[in-house]
Amino acid sequence: MQQTTDGPGTTQKTASSTAMPPEPGSGKGRSHGTSSSEPFDRWFRYPAGFASDYVALLLQQLGLKQGSLIVDPFAGTAVTGTSARRLGHSFIGIEAHPAIAELASIKLQKPPGEPNLLVETGRLLVEKVSAAPLVYAADNLPDLVRRCFTSEVLSTLISLRETICASGSPWSTYLKWGLLSTLRDVASVRVGWPYQNPNMQRKPRHSDPLLRFVRRLEWMAEDIRKWDWTTSGQSHAVVAGDSTLRSSWQSIAPASAAGCVSSPPYLNNFDYADATRLELYFWGEVKTWAEMCSTVRAGMVTATTQQSSVVAARSAEDFLAKHKKVADEIKALVANLRDQRLLRPRGKEYDRVVPEYFASMSQVLANLSSALGANSSAVWLVGDSAPYGVYIDTPGIIGRLAREHGFSLEQDVKLRKRGQRWSGNSARHNVELSERLIVLRRE
Numbered sequence: 336m337q338q339t340t341d342g343p344g345t346t347q348k349t350a351s352s353t354a355m356p357p358e359p360g361s362g363k364g365r366s367h368g369t370s371s372s373e374p375f376d377r378w379f380r381y382p383a384g385f386a387s388d389y390v391a392l393l394l395q396q397l398g399l400k401q402g403s404l405i406v407d408p409f410a411g412t413a414v415t416g417t418s419a420r421r422l423g424h425s426f427i428g429i430e431a432h433p434a435i436a437e438l439a440s441i442k443l444q445k446p447p448g449e450p451n452l453l454v455e456t457g458r459l460l461v462e463k464v465s466a467a468p469l470v471y472a473a474d475n476l477p478d479l480v481r482r483c484f485t486s487e488v489l490s491t492l493i494s495l496r497e498t499i500c501a502s503g504s505p506w507s508t509y510l511k512w513g514l515l516s517t518l519r520d521v522a523s524v525r526v527g528w529p530y531q532n533p534n535m536q537r538k539p540r541h542s543d544p545l546l547r548f549v550r551r552l553e554w555m556a557e558d559i560r561k562w563d564w565t566t567s568g569q570s571h572a573v574v575a576g577d578s579t580l581r582s583s584w585q586s587i588a589p590a591s592a593a594g595c596v597s598s599p600p601y602l603n604n605f606d607y608a609d610a611t612r613l614e615l616y617f618w619g620e621v622k623t624w625a626e627m628c629s630t631v632r633a634g635m636v637t638a639t640t641q642q643s644s645v646v647a648a649r650s651a652e653d654f655l656a657k658h659k660k661v662a663d664e665i666k667a668l669v670a671n672l673r674d675q676r677l678l679r680p681r682g683k684e685y686d687r688v689v690p691e692y693f694a695s696m697s698q699v700l701a702n703l704s705s706a707l708g709a710n711s712s713a714v715w716l717v718g719d720s721a722p723y724g725v726y727i728d729t730p731g732i733i734g735r736l737a738r739e740h741g742f743s744l745e746q747d748v749k750l751r752k753r754g755q756r757w758s759g760n761s762a763r764h765n766v767e768l769s770e771r772l773i774v775l776r777r778e
């Protein structure tokens with residue numbers, strides 16, 4: 336069945352192509368992020384992650400030959416990548432968040448040796464730290480890191496970090512992620528996703544950082560052991576880069592990809608750099624918010640008001656004016672959002688975010704269109720939004736933009752409601768929001 340939406344929430348059905356399956360009732364859906372128990376997903380819980388059982392179902396539905404190339408322009412923690420590998424396909428993903436791209440890469444690349452060596456190396460480092468914990472200078476640490484842990488736990492975590500960095504071990508990136516994923520387990524304040532709140536105390540989920548670190552390494556080793564790295568024959572990789580740029584797609588030959596399962600950042604949803612602030616600050620990858628903006632956030636799609644700029648929004652409006660199928664719709668949204676902003680004393684600039692966001696989506700769709708072979712499908716999961724109560728049909732607009740890049744919109748299906756988390760907030764709009772699945776076919 337081919338399904339297209341005739342406005343938010345209504346689904347029309349016409350002839351052809353198989354309908355995508357509904358999400359399994361595993362409770363591991365998008366509202367929960369990646370699973371804390373699935374192999375590879377449990378290495379680090381990413382709030383924006385896919386449920387791997389659903390990705391596997393979607394990939395199977397594409398009816399691909401074994402060894403096909405799957406691409407994901409918003410690869411995140413590579414759930415599409417590990418699912419594609421499990422089904423015998425090759426995979427190339429692109430991810431703008433450098434730390435998340437690093438995590439995705441170690442899940443996909445051949446490990447440097449027998450996985451038990453990872454656990455053995457971790458245990459040796461733990462013994463070292465237990466015998467002689469380092470004295471650290473708390474003053475040099477960002478405030479957020481200092482406030483998330485008791486001083487004893489923080490001292491152990493920092494000793495472990497320094498010992499990993501000095502080890503020169505071929506497993507050091509795995510050890511790093513073992514430690515980074517331990518942080519939220521042993522924090523004594525609220526560090527839920529997406530915001531870390533050091534003002535709210537809580538009982539740590541695990542009291543001993545060293546034991547928890549080793550446990551996490553054991554999981555990684557178990558997962559690595561499950562996969563036959565020598566005979567898989569396909570290639571799997573994540574490029575750290577911005578998928579709006581052609582240069583990030585260089586390793587994908589034109590028309591070589593057979594499918595895409597992806598999920599772009601949602602408009603007016605959360606900021607991935609901010610959501611991972613604790614890990615980035617702890618590892619010293621960024622030291623200040625300014626550094627975060629100039630490095631981690633630089634290649635990301637503008638999806639929040641904190642990321643937008645006047646100049647970028649203007650050039651995005653010019654760019655979109657060339658896209659006739661959506662130009663009027665975007666202009667009307669911008670005007671409406673500008674009016675809403677001016678009604679408020681310190682109104683947020685959603686009117687700048689909207690053109691920037693869709694200009695980026697258009698660039699990604701153009702790159703994806705070149706990468707996909709004729710007749711192949713791209714499945715995107717994406718939510719709509721309603722800043723200041725102004726409804727933005729993000730999945731629908733992406734579908735209409737895609738037509739300008741050689742795609743037809745084959746299905747647009749509502750998966751579930753979203754935004755319930757804030758339903759008790761009386762200051763919030765009451766527009767019903769949902770998460771949708773769109774299927775684009777490369778013509």
Ligand SMILES: C[S@@+](CC[C@H](N)C(=O)[O-])C[C@H]1O[C@@H](n2cnc3c(N)ncnc32)[C@H](O)[C@@H]1O
Binds near residue numbers: 635
């Ligand atoms: C909804 S999440 C996708 C998560 C992924 N499906 C997973 O299972 O982990 C969107 C991802 O897009 C990334 N992103 C944002 N802008 C990007 C860009 N211009 N190029 C590549 N990735 C980008 C974000 O950092 C985030 O990880």
